[in-house]
Amino acid sequence: MKPFTFLYFILSAVLYLVALPLLVYLSFKQKYRESIPSRFFLFNNPRFKSDNGVWFHVCSLGEARALKPILELLKDQDIKITTITHTGHAEARRYDAEVRYLPYEMFVPFWARGQKILIVLEAEFWFMLFTVMRAKGTRIILLNARISEKSAKKYLQFAWFYKKLLSNVEIIYAQSEADKNRFLALGAKNIEVIGNIKLAGKIEKTKEYKKPEVELIVAGSTHDGEEESVLKSFIEYRKQSDAKLAVVPRHPERFEAVFELMKKYADKNSLTLSRFSQNKEFKADMVLVDAMGELNNIYAISDIVILGGAFREDVGGHNPLEPAYFGCKIITGKHFFHQKELFKYVHHVQYVESDEIHKALMRCKELPPSMVEEKINLEPVINRILKN
Template sequence: MAPFTLLYFILSVVLYVVALPLLAYFSFKQKYKESIPARFFLFKNPKFKNSDGVWFHVCSLGEARALKPVLDLLSSCDIKITTVTQTGQSEAKKYDADVRYLPYEMFLPFWIKKQAFLIVLEAEFWFLLFSVARAKGARVILLNARISQKSAKKYLQFAWFYKKLLSHVEIIYAQSEADKNRFLALGAKNIEVIGNIKLAAKISKTKEYKKPQGESIVAGSTHEGEEESVLKSFVEYKKQSNAKLFIVPRHPERFEAVFELMRRYADKNSLTLSRFSHDKEFDTDMVLVDVMGELNNIYAISDIAILGGAFRDDVGGHNPLEPAFFGCKIITGKHFFHQKELFKYVHHVQYVEPSEIHKALMASRELPPSMVEEKINLQPVINRILKN
């Protein structure tokens, strides 16, 4: 083990020991009850069964879902996938793949088996993941690689570190020219811009629901604080429209809190309210969609999509391709830094402050549906893997 790698490993052990009480505490939280024991204590998280496969590492739900068009073209390969979050793990298990949680870094020298490729999506930069995988014989590739404008300065402050990390990478397939330039500034080599692989995803609905009468508005992938802004705006908009509102929170552990918030607004403004999990109907003024995997089905019967994750400054936005595919008129916030590349491909989007959602709803009456025109070619990536 090289001196720097050894020092990094020792630091990871020290941090692990210091963080043990917090890790034990968060292990009992619903959001982490599966991922923390697996990642930090290797509970039900053994090594991959076989060597010499194609190993993809993703963080969460969005990245796991984005893998589908790539995996469809690699059906003959032995696929492995690691994730960080529980939602990502659930999505990854839908594929014909050997799926695990990525262990904390200090475990990786003992956990990793030799693979033909390690393909890491987006911005999952773990030094020991890269260095150990390469030392054991894997060719390391960054796919859909990005560095947001907001994060670029922080990366540059530690450019010496990221130069070491990226020295283990064979090729970087970047989302955009801006991302390529940021990687070059960190000392990376061999970078190709192919666009965002999420453009290659096949977007579809899994169920057919009857569109309710009147105008349908969906607030999709919302985070704490965003639902209240949506509800305030909807109450005002409802005075001038026969509209219905469907709220689909991003995280299932928030379903109860969001329902209570919706109940307060319903009671105060004499609106009817229901939970989708109870009757699968859309016949009330407001519906909490408290079932995972339904968002595309809801987009398909909606006229307007208020896309969450961008009305706060700490989330970075969510994928606009799905509501655009179903012809929704998209309203979102101004903090979409993690999805900036995707929004570049989507036309007719309103970017507003939380206090301006009502104004945007009114303006939507005169606007065309959002749409996506661009595509991506995954063949260079597939050719590199299959010609191994």
């Protein structure tokens, strides 16, 4: 082990010991009950069964979903997937692959097995993972690679570190020219711009639900603080339009809290409220969608989508391709820095502050549905992965 790598390993071990009480505490919370024991204590998280496979590492739900068109082109390969989050892990388990949580960096040298290739998506830059896998003879590719404008200055402050990390990478497939330039500034080499691989994903519904006779507004992938703004705007909008509202929180552990918030607004304004999990219908004035994997099915019968994650400064927005595919009129916030590349391909989107949602709803009657223009060619990526 090289001196810097050894020092990094020691530092990661020290940080682990310092954080141990917090990790134990968080392990009992619903959101982390599976991921933290697996990642930080290797509980139910064994090593992969074999070497010489094709290993994909993704962070969360969106990246796991983005793998689908690629995995369909690699059906004969021994596929392995690691994730960070519970939702990403659940999505990855839907594929014909060995699925694990990526352990904390201190464990990687002992846990990871050498593979034919490691494909890391987006901005998952783990020093021990890259260094250890390269030492084991594994080729490393960065796919859908990005560095947001917001994060670029922080990366540049540690350019020497990222240059060392990225020197292990065979090729970087960047989302945009702007991302390519940011990687070049960090000292990376061999970068190609191919666009966002989420454009290659097949967007489809899995179930058919009855569309309400009135306008259906869906607040999709919402985060804490965003639901209140949506509810206030919806109450105002109801004064001019007989619409219904469905709220789909991004994280399932927030279902109960969001239901209580919706109940407060329903009671105050004499509106009916229901849970989607109980009847799979949209008869009530407001519906909490307390189920996973239903967003596309609901977009398919929706008129307007208020896309969450961009009304707060710390989330970075969510994928607009799905509601645009179904022709929904999209309203979202102005803080979509993690999805900036995808929004370039979606037309007729309203970008507003949280206190402007009502005005945006009123303008929807005059605007055309959203639409997507662009495709991506995955052939160069597949050829690179299969290269001996």
